[in-house]
Amino acid sequence: MIVKYNLIKTEKNTKARLGKIETNYGTFDTPMFMPVGTRGTVKSLNPEEVKACHSGIVLANTYHLWLRPGEDIVDLCGGLHKFMNYDGPILTDSGGYQVFSLAKNKKDITEEGVNFKSHIDGKKLLLTPEKSIEIQNKLDSDIAMSFDECPPASATHEYLENSVKRTLRWAERGKKVHNNPRQALFGIVQGGPYEDLRKYSAIETVKMNFDGYSIGGVANDGESKEDMYKAIDYSVPYLPEDKLRYLMGVGEPVDILEGVERGVDIFDCVLPTRIARHGQAFTRDGKINLNNAKYKTDLDPIEKDCDCYCCKNYTRAYIRHLISVGETLGGRLLSIHNIRFLIRLTEEIREAIEKDSFLEYKKEFLDRYEKR
């Protein structure tokens, strides 16, 4: 069995969709937020804690697991689920994003693949579409991503046009070598903020008949939110109704709301865990920084009505202390809260879509969140 998407309804007033994903590890509701566990772990949390946040799919990264410990070792250990002891669905990113973050210049990106040096020992490496898929097959994730080029926001239309075409050729090459019957394979739409490129990329990618589609190349490099929303608007009309839509790397609460409104089903983002390790927490009233002196004697939880382990057991004063002295428990507790916060957001979004009141919910949420 591979991942299957069932559309339940599209909201009356928007493109917001309610759906279910059948996976090897049970059925999950969408819209969904996926925590990121790059190196085979959602940083600082164990699988029980991740699950306690009501997580569905968790993300892992092909590039990192390829370098360490290597896909053969993961395979030897019984696949990624067994290896990291997560008995829920796992999506592996293809390493495409690392092309963006690791390739030092355009010369490193060739038709064959991407040349770069290992960040660990400086060894020269070549990642190709075939290699990425082969690694993902061995990791045995539930959803594999096509190997794409994720260009910076500063890329020109001319550059993006070539990049989009190359990504299509790469998608085709990856699809040819994909041979894990338990694993779905998703295609990725690129094209920056340009309508013609997104349309072309979406139509051509969909022709290849992937199990799901993602919108990539957003939220990079200081890209404006307007460009991100354009990228979604220009891609979604060409994606099939009966397949999952994934907005890669997003995001902040406001971006999840904007994405859902535009027809996106699933999201992933490093933000909840990264900002947590730097002492910040999402709340209904906006993001707060526990480093701030005003929390020294604050005996409230991060959020009074939050049902997460962190909020049910600890005060802001204690978490502020942990963060301030550099104890890892502080980042752990905030990671739990932040992940639960975004997942709870998607739960409420689903309820709103069900009642055809998504826009009211969005307005209410943002009015409070952005008021500060």
Next chain:
RNA sequence: GCGUCAUUGGUGAAGUGGUUAACACGCUAGUUUGUGGCACUAGUAUGCGUGAGUUCGAUUCUCACAUGGCGCC
């Protein structure tokens, strides 16, 4: 008691007879969107133990005092 060396912000400290007193930590605030790096950015001493003197000008030189370290009786 005598000698000697020291005394710079919340802390550890650099430094100079003359514009805004280095750096680090801390502190204060901000940033973080398919996580190589667990960080990055900005702000933070109107003052250099106290008092007097030399000088156009002293945190920097001189003297006294205070406090502290060390040595000697």
